[in-house]
Amino acid sequence: xxxxxxxxxxxxxxxxxxxxxxxxxxxxxxxxxxxxxxxxxxxxxxxxxxxxxxxxxxxxxxxxxxxxxxxxxxxxxxxxxxxxxxxxxxxxxxxxxxxxxxxxxxxxxxxxxxxxxxxxxxxxxxxxxxxxxxxxxxxxxxxxxxxxxxxxxxxxxxxxxxxxxxxxxxxxxxxxxxxxxxxxxxxxxxxxxxxxxxxxxxxxxxxxxxxxxxxxxxxxxxxxxxxxxxxxxxxxxxxxxxxxxxxxxxxxxxxxxxxxxxxxxxxxxxxxxxxxxxxxxxxxxxxxxxxxxxxxxxxxxxxxxxxxxxxxxxxxxxxxxxxxxxxxxxxxxxxxxxxxxxxxxxxxxxxxxxxxxxxxxxxxxxxxxxxxxxxxxxxxxxxxxxxxxxxxxxxxxxxxxxxxxxxxxxxxxxxxxxxxxxxxxxxxxxxx
Numbered sequence: 176x177x178x179x180x181x182x183x184x185x186x187x188x189x190x191x192x193x194x195x196x197x198x199x200x201x202x203x204x205x206x207x208x209x210x211x212x213x214x215x216x217x218x219x220x221x222x223x224x225x226x227x228x229x230x231x232x233x234x235x236x237x238x239x240x241x242x243x244x245x246x247x248x249x250x251x252x253x254x255x256x257x258x259x260x261x262x263x264x265x266x267x268x269x270x271x272x273x274x275x276x277x278x279x280x281x282x283x284x285x286x287x288x289x290x291x292x293x294x295x296x297x298x299x300x301x302x303x304x305x306x307x308x309x310x311x312x313x314x315x316x317x318x319x320x321x322x323x324x325x326x327x328x329x330x331x332x333x334x335x336x337x338x339x340x341x342x343x344x345x346x347x348x349x350x351x352x353x354x355x356x357x358x359x360x361x362x363x364x365x366x367x368x369x370x371x372x373x374x375x376x377x378x379x380x381x382x383x384x385x386x387x388x389x390x391x392x393x394x395x396x397x398x399x400x401x402x403x404x405x406x407x408x409x410x411x412x413x414x415x416x417x418x419x420x421x422x423x424x425x426x427x428x429x430x431x432x433x434x435x436x437x438x439x440x441x442x443x444x445x446x447x448x449x450x451x452x453x454x455x456x457x458x459x460x461x462x463x464x465x466x467x468x469x470x471x472x473x474x475x476x477x478x479x480x481x482x483x484x485x486x487x488x489x490x491x492x493x494x495x496x497x498x499x500x501x502x503x504x505x506x507x508x509x510x511x512x513x514x515x516x517x518x519x520x521x522x523x524x525x526x527x528x529x530x531x532x533x534x535x536x537x538x539x540x541x542x543x544x545x546x547x548x549x550x551x552x553x554x555x556x557x558x559x560x561x562x563x564x565x566x567x568x569x570x571x572x573x574x575x576x577x578x579x580x581x582x583x584x585x586x587x588x589x590x591x592x593x594x595x596x597x598x599x600x601x602x603x604x605x606x607x
Contacts, residue, residue, distance in 0.1 A: 187313035192350035194317025197325035200459040203442035205336035229281025253286035254351025261344035322464030431552030434520040466517035473522035494582035501575035
């Protein structure tokens with residue numbers, strides 16, 4: 176078997192196991208149920224925001240530590256965080272422990288960057304596109320399996336919402352054990368670079384005649400960090416000086432922040448919609464599975480999308496979906512709107528990723544720029560949480576109305592930017 180394919184299969188197995196979390200589609204139902212008895216208002220205002228802020232706070236640190244520690248330790252840390260989160264949810268009852276679990280959840284989501292960047296340090300450049308696709312398919316497969324499993328087990332009354340956490344807990348243990356099988360990475364993308372080590376080695380093979388050097392000169396920590404900082408700074412400046420990279424990165428961060436915020440609190444809205452209904456509908460698992468499939472289809476469609484105005488159309492459709500779910504209190508319509516939001520999010524994010532990647536000349540820029548964009552998205556989402564959930568203290572339906580307005584603003588801003596760029600191009604062509 177080819178070495179790169181073997182490594183990819185081991186990594187993808189971890190990704191699938193990590194994403195088998197059937198408790199997630201019903202986490203709000205579990206936390207607000209008899210087992211923990213936390214109100215939806217507490218979840219909305221106090222508990223869930225801790226995860227958002229934690230994610231933002233640790234993301235950039237995790238991104239740099241991941242490269243410095245050469246990926247595998249952070250992948251193992253990801254599994255350990257998952258084990259800790261679901262152990263807390265299963266065997267504690269206090270609100271304080273719930274805050275701890277949310278902090279760990281933010282760390283858990285931040286460590287996901289190690290899963291997606293490990294392959295760039297381990298396989299050759301020519302295989303980047305293929306292994307990226309396989310890694311994402313593996314993660315989506317785990318999410319789809321989670322949604323289907325959660326729906327079947329709860330619908331057939333084989334498990335309650337708390338018992339679903341046992342499956343999630345077990346899958347995190349298996350993922351952590353499996354992570355130890357990942358081959359270690361000898362070189363980082365910014366720290367412990369292959370070129371630096373080779374040049375030092377060659378330097379030591381041919382020392383000056385008047386100077387005695389040891390056979391192997393290990394690069395000091397200070398030199399390693401300094402070299403990495405300069406390289407990160409140079410790559411970031413070179414990338415963001417390009418107007419297209421800057422524009423598509425802004426779109427990436429905005430789309431990520433808006434959808435993540437919508438996704439994070441959707442279960443609270445579904446509870447609010449059904450709070451006065453006698454016959455409650457719980458198809459959260461099926462909806463998550465459908466969103467995963469539709470999102471994969473959206474990402475596939477984006478691969479062949481070329482028109483720069485399409486993200487504006489997608490954002491306008493997402494605005495309509497957010498406004499509909501805010502103002503029409505129908506659970507089935509809200510489910511459909513959520514699927515639409517997820518599908519168009521994956522379409523937009525994939526298109527933006529492809530456009531950014533096409534503008535980058537150095538392969539090591541790829542992970543850096545997307546890491547920065549993810550961090551900007553996390554900052555924007557934290558601002559949304561601070562303003563909408565806590566400062567303005569909006570109810571769930573009003574918050575989705577605000578998100579609809581922000582999606583409209585994103586659509587208008589992108590359309591105006593595209594129109595201005597087109598006019599500049601036409602004027603430049605006319606001048607020549």
